[in-house]
Amino acid sequence: MPPTAAAVGAPPSERLSPQTRRTAWIVSSIFFVEQLDATSVASALPAMAADLNTDAVTLSATITAYLLGLTILIPLSGRLAERYGDKQVFAGAIWLFLASSIACGLAPNATFLIALRFIQGMAGALMAPVGRLIVLRAAAKHEIVEAMALVILLAMIAPMVGPFLGGLLTTYVGWRWIFWINGPLCLAALWLVWRFLPATGGRKDGAFDLRGTALSGLGFAGLTWGLIALADAHAQTGPAVAALVAGLLLLGAYVRHARRTAEPVLALDLLKLRSFRDAMAGGSVFRIAVGGVPFLLPVTLQQRDGYSPLEAGLVVLIPAVGGFAMKFFSGKILRRAGYRTGLFLHGLLAAACLAAAGLVPPRDLLPFYAALLLGFGWARSLQMNAYGTLAYADVARPRLAAATSFFLAVQNLTVAVGVAAAALLLKSGAAIDGAGTAFYSWAHLALAAIALASAIMTLSMPASAGSALLQSKRPS
Structure with a gap:
């Protein structure tokens, strides 16, 4: 049925309860921290490369590593939230993001930094879907449109200020502060999560679909890496195509697996x-x-x-x-x-x-x-x-x-x-x-x-x- 006149005319304040609005703003603030980190790094790559005795092209792998960490764990995020509870998994992801951010700022060389960015991406893989899930469970059906708009509102501001902030911090206090600044921001976010977000208990029944997690996560990661490599003028086409083919084969295997599994990860x-x-x-x-x-x-x-x-x-x-x-x-x-x-x-x-x-x-x-x-x-x-x-x-x-x-x-x-x-x-x-x-x-x-x-x-x-x-x- 089409939207009713009452639906069209109802003011936004009547469509979002205070609890839903507060939950959406909290989750949005955490997405802001994540996006701020992601968009600040690119402008600091030359300075990072000089400090770590490498080149900017090599360090661009820090961006790729983050995306791969993000991709490989997203399929499992929903099942983890169901098993251990939304709020607990969300808070755990913020702690992991905080710890990996501090470690990134302490990285002694490019290899460590790239590995730590992969871990940071895994934390982001839990923060994004579980944060959305918390809002969706808190919101009534009629609140979802406005609630989800609020969820990504602050995340849209981060790309506007991220490159500027990255350049500012790199110029005046050093590139490592791009990661260390996440410390107080994440601690403030954790206080908001524990103080205000609704908690949902996990369920202990059901087994993890480990095979499906591996097939889907590696499949998506293969496709993502292959596509990134194709877009990179410095990368060779052969390995990129091989990664794409491997990703497609893995996802094809996942489809067959999911059809024979009672509770597949996707x-x-x-x-x-x-x-x-x-x-x-x-x-x-x-x-x-x-x-x-x-x-x-x-x-x-x-x-x-x-x-x-x-x-x-x-x-x-x-x-x-x-x-x-x-x-x-x-x-x-x-x-x-x-x-x-x-x-x-x-x-x-x-x-x-x-x-x-x-x-x-x-x-x-x-x-x-x-x-x-x-x-x-x-x-x-x-x-x-x-x-x-x-x-x-x-x-x-x-x-x-x-x-x-x-x-x-x-x-x-x-x-x-x-x-x-x-x-x-x-x-x-x-x-x-x-x-x-x-x-x-x-x-x-x-x-x-x-x-x-x-x-x-x-x-x-x-x-x-x-x-x-x-x-x-x-x-x-």
Whole structure:
């Protein structure tokens, strides 16, 4: 059923209880700490390399190691939360993130730092899905849209300040403080978790799907590493392709394993739910389209348009501003338009803005170019929130943990696919076009076409898609 008039008109304060709002803000603050760390490191790589007697290319493996740690443990996160309790696992992940951050700041060489970043990524693999799970279990159905928008609100601010903070700390107190600053932030977060977050008891029945965990975790890690290597101009193609093939074979083996296992680590039967299946399919295609944009935009601005790294970095903040603004309106828009129409229209907007941004010369038409990036960020933000909540529309509460692990595992992979797609489009375009610059525009158009495909996919959704999430708590 479509959203009722009461649902559309109900003020946000009536759709979020104080407990749900507080829980969402606490989880959001912890996601902010994680994203701040992740986005601060890149700007410090040259200084880190000089201090550790290596080079920046070698130390870029610290970013890859973090992503691999993140990928390999996400499938297990839901099962750990079910076994030991959401709050306990969440707090344990924060402690691990805190300890590994301090250790990163003490790393004597590149090898130790890369290994510690892998551990840090494993902590992040538990923080992200379990934090979301805590909010989903605290929120009523009608609160999920606003609650999840709050969850990622502060995380969207971190990429705006992370590179600046990383450069500031590196310049004035040293790169090691990028990791040490996590200490007081994590301790404050732990106090908030123990003081205010609701606790859920674990269940001791059921066995861990260790074989499924190994197959899925290593499969996702193989695909992620292969895609990252394909996007890296310094990496060899052979090992990247081998990793991709191995990842696909491992995930294929997991599918066969899951069909014969009573409680697999990733519950494939969730795909029988229409809303979950639509969110996974459309959301995956959309994330492939936009996942490479943070890579594509700065490269285009610097190599085609002659911007300095600082100028390009400032321009790339514009989509983040649009996305941040959308977080205050996404619930209202979805309640007025519904999921199908909202996703379709904003998918069209994202595709149109991305395509036009590839054709407009920013130095000549900067205000128009900035408006396009602002519109793209606005539309991208609604799509991410909509797909991220639609997935839970028909999931029973006992299965929220399984749904969260499954959704986030695929989400991380499709973002990596998007980065690899953008890199391959530029590499192949440069090989074909030589000294020309038209291939930068074609790369924008190709990603825009994928975003358009995701918008068209939403037309197959039923008109009532996600209606359970769009109701007011008051009877209509």
